Amino acid sequence: MMNFSEHLCFKTYAASRYIIGLYKPFLDEISLTYPQYLVMVVLWENGSMNISKIGEFLHLDNGTLTPLLKRMEKNGLLTRVRSSADERKILVSLTEEGTALKEKASHIPEAVQNCIGISSTKNAQLLSVLDELLSIQTTK
Known part of the structure; x- marks a missing residue:
């Protein structure tokens, strides 16, 4: 049997918690939670x-996103408007x-x-491996 420290699930979980923790002080300065920040990045870029x-x-479902978006709308960061063409769809837009x-x-x-402190080469390699893993998920 594999040692606990060799389990992919543990390593990815621990690394994710570590990285999210690094974001916290920066996000506290702008009054965002980590999930809210991710939504904002997607909207800023797209x-x-x-x-x-x-x-x-x-990689989140509507049931997870809806309460998050409602809180963000209440905080004045975005608006949610039902599509007139298809009332099942809700368009999310940033406010000023x-x-x-x-x-x-x-x-x-x-x-x-900078807090993580790995080289840009290692960072690129890590992103590549994670992209590969996520692409497997989306094709299943």
Whole structure:
């Protein structure tokens, strides 16, 4: 049997918790949780989109996203509007406040990368392996 420390599930879980923890002080400065930050990054990069498309980017279902988006709307960061063409679809858009937050958050990726302290080569390798793993998930 494999040792506990050799289990992929443990290593990925522990690494994920570590990295998310590194984001916390930076996100506290701009009053965002980590999941909210991920939503904001998707919207900053892609503009308005429906909830299911956001879910595709973040690998989250509508049941997880809806309460998160409601809180973000209540905090004035985004709006949710039902499509007139298809009432089942809800278009999510950034407010002025949400758009302005992009500048305040622009330093976060580099700051977290500096905290991790691995070389850009190792970072690229890690991203490549994770992309490969995620692509397997989306094809099943």
